[in-house]
Amino acid sequence: MGRVHSHAIAVAGGEVAGIAGSSPERAREAADSLRAAEVFDDTDELIAAADVVHICTPNHLHAPLALAAIAAGKHVVCEKPLATDAATAQAMTEAAREAGVVASVPFVYRFHPMVREARARVAAGEVGRLTLAHGSYLQDWLLRPEDDNWRVDADKGGALRAFGDIGSHWCDLLEFVTGDRITAVSAQLAKANATRGGREVATEDIVTLQFVTDGGMVGSTVVSQVSAGRKNRLFLEVSGSRATVAFDQEQPETLWL
Ligand SMILES: NC(=O)c1ccc[n+]([C@@H]2O[C@H](COP(=O)([O-])OP(=O)(O)OC[C@H]3O[C@@H](n4cnc5c(N)ncnc54)[C@H](O)[C@@H]3O)[C@@H](O)[C@H]2O)c1
Incomplete structure (x- = not known):
């Protein structure tokens, strides 16, 4: 992401x-x-030299680096999951609020024009009273037992892997489009591969989740990094008393109404 x-x-x-990188040598290699x-x-x-600090490291370093930057009075753009x-x-x-700095998480899907269109239509009341949201975020890059990454290890990626890595995007998109906040969840986690790279895996490959929002919607989503053939299939559908809007990140120029 750097x-x-x-x-x-x-x-x-x-x-x-x-x-700065994991070592000065690695940073020098990447500088050009x-x-x-x-x-x-x-x-x-x-941090001492920066106006704005961008944090694009593995997840376990987000908090210490962001807190150090904020303590130094610097603005921060920190990758997801925030912590x-x-x-x-x-x-x-x-x-960040107390220090009065700008602090932001780049949830990039917010910036698709069709996502903005969906949000504007919901805000204008065209979808009506929101009742139901559902969707999925499906990838396949961790399908095979030999597929591996730092995200698999809870001490670097966090205890929730698929959810933290891509489920966070789906939940952010739902809240951005609807203006609602998720207030309660019930979830199942599952592993497709018990071992990777010769070690036991502690983090999930699959999440199925039900939720409710403060605006009274109910909904569900499915998050997976082991769905063969799916590359980056983020799909969100929101229904209200007047209309339904649906966005598919792999067809981003189209909003289904
Ligand atoms: N917003 C998005 O759509 C999006 C997409 C992909 C990744 N990400 C996030 O970006 C972050 C990085 O993911 P990635 O796929 O680029 O990982 P990556 O492994 O490709 O890159 C991580 C980088 O961090 C460096 N690093 C490791 N330890 C460091 C340290 N102590 N100090 C400085 N640098 C250090 C590594 O050298 C490496 O260059 C993750 O938190 C991930 O969730 C966000």
Whole structure:
């Protein structure tokens, strides 16, 4: 994601003042392709020099790096999932509010024009009183037992893997489009592969989830990283008393009404 952020910074007219990586050597290797003006030996040096700190590391480092940046009075763009547990995410949110810095999580699907269209139509009352939302977020890049990544390990990715990695996007999109907040959930977690890379896996491949929202909607979603043939199939459908809107991230120029 460092590459994606670096591109976005350039497009927005900003400058990547510097980068830090898992080691100074790794950061030096990446400096040209990330358009970095400087390479810092560690993240403390980077935070001291930055106006805005972008955090594109594995998930377990989001909280310590974001809190250090906020404590130094720096604005923060922190990748999702914000933290690996809810209490830490809450503490980060409060720290940013108290420090008066801008703090943001790049939930990128919010920026599809058709997602904006769906949100505008809901806000204008065209969908009516919201009653039901459902959908899924399906991928297949962890289908096989030999497929592996730092996300699989709870100490780096967090105890909830598929949900934290992509379920967080689905829930954010639901709340962004409808303006409702999810207030209660009931979920099942399942593993398709008990071992990966010769070790036991503690994190889930599949989540099925039911929820209710503060606006009175009920709904469900399915999150999977082991759905053969599905690459990045984020689908959200919201129904109300007057209409239904549906968005499919793999057909992003179309909104089904
Ligand atoms: N918003 C989105 O749509 C989206 C998409 C993909 C990934 N992400 C998020 O971005 C983050 C990174 O994911 P990725 O797929 O790019 O992972 P990645 O493994 O490709 O990259 C992680 C980078 O962090 C660096 N790193 C590790 N430890 C570090 C440290 N101590 N200090 C500085 N750098 C360190 C690694 O060298 C590596 O370059 C994750 O939190 C992920 O959830 C978000």
